[in-house]
Amino acid sequence: MLSRRSFLGTSAATIAVPHVSFASGQLEVVATTGMIADTARQIGGDLVNVTALMGPGVDPHSYRQTRSDIVAMSRADLVLWHGLYLEAQLEDFLLDLGRKRSVVAVGEAVPQDELISHEDYDGRFDPHVWMVPRLWVHVAEAIQATLSEAAPEHTDTFATNADAYRAELARLEEYAQSTLHIVPEASRVLVTAHDAFGYLGRGYGYEVMGVQGISTESEAGLDRIRTLVNTLVEREIGAVFVESSVSDRNIRALIEGAAAQRHDVKIGGELFSDAMGTQGSYEGTYIGMIDHNVTTIARALGAADVPIGGMNGTLAHAG
The missing domain is CATH 3.40.50.1980 (Nitrogenase molybdenum iron protein domain)
Incomplete structure (x- = not known):
């Protein structure tokens, strides 16, 4: 046994x-x-x-x-x-x-x-x-x-x-x-609620910044949020991402902090980090989950000619 x-x-x-x-x-x-x-x-x-x-x-x-x-x-x-x-x-x-x-x-x-x-x-x-x-x-x-x-x-x-x-x-x-490499190199910065995208960053050449650590159990301190706000402003990063399985509270704090410094940051979309989409949907499969993430990230960060329907043309919405 x-x-x-x-x-x-x-x-x-x-x-x-x-x-x-x-x-x-x-x-x-x-x-x-x-x-x-x-x-x-x-x-x-x-x-x-x-x-x-x-x-x-x-x-x-x-x-x-x-x-x-x-x-x-x-x-x-x-x-x-x-x-x-x-x-x-x-x-x-x-x-x-x-x-x-x-x-x-x-x-x-x-x-x-x-x-x-x-x-x-x-x-x-x-x-x-x-x-x-x-x-x-x-x-x-x-x-x-x-x-x-x-x-x-x-x-x-x-x-x-x-x-x-x-x-x-x-x-x-x-x-x-192919899709993630369409994003202009200077724009390949992924800011998310927690550090769930390290492998994506390493695999496709993106700098990844999470408010929380690898586990959502870790607390995001004020110093971390302040540092990320300054990074958003100084590097003119215009999009951050929420996650389907993590509260968007800290991401909203980043947006508000950047706004206080007269820098506009939008939510680039919702990514599936630790859980897939709705059961029975395309995004509720592993293939659909990753297709959604890739398509959403690329479109939000300035990639041209990325189909909204993703790899199979079946995404409900992306970006």
Whole structure:
């Protein structure tokens, strides 16, 4: 029985996921975040029934398990969580559950040399790897491997679905690269509510400034807000971004502070940071979430000829 599958480092437990009998006709999977849940559905197809604990607008950094969550995870064939200390308030429960059930930290499949070190905590890393599709491929492959171990008779189906999904991720990565590079180089500054976009900044050549730290649990001090206001004014940055899962209070403070110095700053749009869009919508999928972010950022920061409908022409609104 798997106590905890971690893909980060060599000392983590790597006991195989047990084979699961399909008594209900489907593999019952519980995923913590919407991004993991959507990816598991894409790879598992009709062979899996995936429940996501955290819906639109939910902050995984501060999320605590409910009674119904405990029941769902305890009864699931597999529990997929991100790891990298994203689900900080859930971690003790998940590690304890992993002593009895199949619990896999799929976010930790990203190679350590691809991770951004946490500036405040030694040995910890920025968990927001989903911001770059090239990195999310590692997570998709970890989910494929986990499903295949649980139901080896369906390995070929999972592999076929995963191949198709990797092709979509490659197309999304190409769109992100080409679209974000249209923004004039001097305008490639992304100011958001918290530091969720570090991988995006590194991957596509953007300077990223968050009011709060990597976790939304960190407090944004007056000095930080004052420093960012001065940066907005001095560098004539005209757009900042709110996030769907984080209060816009600090972003509004930036806008008001800049206005007091006679500098006009607008909200460039709402970005999906730690949660996807409305369930059932295009933005409620991983592909749609990143398509929305890329399109919104590029349009708000001055990129010409970026379609409002995004990569697939199906965005509800962007920018």
